[in-house]
Amino acid sequence: MSTVLVSLLVLLSFFQQSIENKPPNILFLIADDWSFPHAGIYGDELVRTPNFDRMAKEGALFLNAYTASPSCSPSRASILTGRYPHENESGGNLWPEWPAQYPTYVGLLEKAGYFTGSTRKGWGPGDFKVSGMAHNPAGKSYADFETFLKDRPVGSPFTFWFGSSDPHREYVANTGIQSGMRLEDVVVPGFFPDNDCVRNDILDYYFEIERFDRECGQLIRKLEEIGELDNTIIVITSDNGMPFPRAKANLYDFGTRMPLVIRWPQKINPGTVVNDFVNFVDFAPSFLEAAGLTPEKMSGQSLWPLLNGEKQLRNQVFLERERHANVRKGNQSYPMRGIRNHRFLYIWNPMPERDPAGNPSVHQAVGQYGDVDHSITKFLIMAMEGKVSSGMPDYFSLAFGQRPEEELYDIEKDPYQLRNLAGDSSFAKTKKEMRQALLEWMKTTGDPRFENPRSTYWDELRYTPDYQMQDIDWQKEIKDYRVKPAVGTVKEILCLPEIPADR
Structure with a gap:
């Protein structure tokens, strides 16, 4: 073997060891109100999620990932603290005061030298300022990922939270059908009446899932551009289920069972499929352990042993x-x-x-x-x-x-x-x-x-907003609703005030 080749192999080995010893970045990408199994890789043949699907093929796809609570604020609090909602006191409600007595993985990583930040919807809705927090518990707010990276000190590991508002309501009606999706391709859950207007509503929900997926792809490509893709733990998931009756804010599967992929080449073999139960309280201890820290006072357990092939007791999950x-x-x-x-x-x-x-x-x-x-x-x-x-x-x-x-x-x-x-x-x-x-x-x-x-x-406990809303004229909403396909296709469809339940 030539001296040059030996030198190259030694150099490659050195770089590999340097990557393995370097603390990983964490990019946490979270949708707002997205249910399992609404992603292409889960078998949904209508919604297009190429970036979620790619991360699953290059990392781990979870079949039984569950939110700690099917509600924005308590779900996000459990992600950050690694504690169940009832352990987070006020953090177990929507629109609460932040339970600042419990540390977050973001705060602990920041103390350990990580550069931290977030954009759009972090923890919330709720009041974190009254709890003495200088910024949202998910991280200091930035306009976008690119701005965050410009402010990042050279060589610092980072954790960044991207909180989309998709597919949370309100929807712009007919965005789904006018983007080319078809009413006849929708699989309507059995707790909804199956009619064109409900199908159209689901298409609009799908449209926003696709928009979230596209934005995830933009952040992932930025990691590739700066050479940090393989040294970053990438998580794509949602906080709770779809914003429809008997889904969000309920413990049935469409409220609690979440899409989830995690990519980290150092610990996860491409194409890994996990059928064991995981709960969102597992994120914080996993992130801390990856950074070389020991999680304390957290109810979750690290996911890395599971992803390394070790047996864990994960045959059930608790919800609230x-x-x-x-x-x-x-x-x-x-x-x-x-x-x-x-x-x-x-x-x-x-x-x-x-x-x-x-x-x-x-x-x-x-x-x-x-x-x-x-x-x-x-x-x-x-x-x-x-x-x-x-x-x-x-x-x-x-x-x-x-x-x-x-x-x-x-x-x-x-x-x-x-x-x-x-x-x-x-x-x-x-x-x-x-x-x-x-x-x-x-x-x-x-x-x-x-x-x-x-x-x-x-x-x-204090409910932080002070607004007072009124009853809505839902019968007028039905009369005014129109299914408007793309020009040149099927005619406009009206929603009757009393659609037969056996249509």
Whole structure:
């Protein structure tokens, strides 16, 4: 072997060791209200997500990633602190005060020498200034990623949070269909009526997913330009589920099961597929461990041993929510606790007399049934109150009706969680075992609802916005809504005030 070749091999080995010893950057890309499985690599044949799909092929694709809570603020707080929502005190609600008594991975990395920053939606909505924070807990705000990189000290590792507002509502109606997507290609979840107006609403949601994916691609290409792609942990995910009835703000899969890919060549083999359960509380300890720090007082566990092929106890995941919007008289929460495994979902509703989607008339925020964002899908289901067709689900009750204290669903046979088996004696053993596991988790993690299921703690916490909203004229919204395809295709479609449930 020639002297020159030996020298080159030694040099390559040196550079490889330098890369491996260098603290990794972290690029965290988070959508707002995006549900699993709405990405091409998950098998959705309509929505186009080439950048998410690329990161999955070059890294790890997660099939059972779950948000800690199906609500923006508590979900993002758990990402940052590595703690479950009920452990974050005020941080367990939407629009709260930031729980500054708990450190974040961003703050800990900053102390360790990382350059930190964020753009657009970080932690929130809520008030972090009243908690003494100089900037959003997700990082100091920058106009964009490029500006952040210009300010970065030479050679400093960084962590950057890109918080999109997509696919959060409101939508510009008909953006999806006019971009070339077709109504007939939409797979409508079983808890929605299947009609053209609902399909069009889903297309508009898809349009914003695609926009988020394009922006992720722009940041990834910037990493390639500066030569930092392979030394950066790239995460693409969402905070909670799609902004539709029985999805966002609910513990059913369309509220809690999230798209997730992670790329980091040093630890993850390309094309890795993870079927084990992971929770968003796992992000913070994973990031800290990657930077050589020891996570403390965090409930999550690092993902790197799992991604290195080690066996971990990840056969189930725990879920929860408290007050989402302020939509019940008395500022009341709607508490839920849940446990999900590969076969079943068990949900405990300790205050079943309360309205899960909010009061039928506006209390303070959003409007009627205010835990559900306004949309044509919501309004059409509201129009179905008391109108149930033979052989069809009661869409109104599924979206807005009160629920029993216990719910149990067989995910394999009932993927949309429509048939509650909690009262079926043949599933009594399963229900008992899952409830016991849930209670044990609540006890171990210090959940106040273990000792006092009817605690009003989260009812009494400050709700930070001071606006007062009014009831919306949803019947007019239905009459005014139009499905307007691209010019030269099918004719304009109207939404009737009372669409038959068995269409």
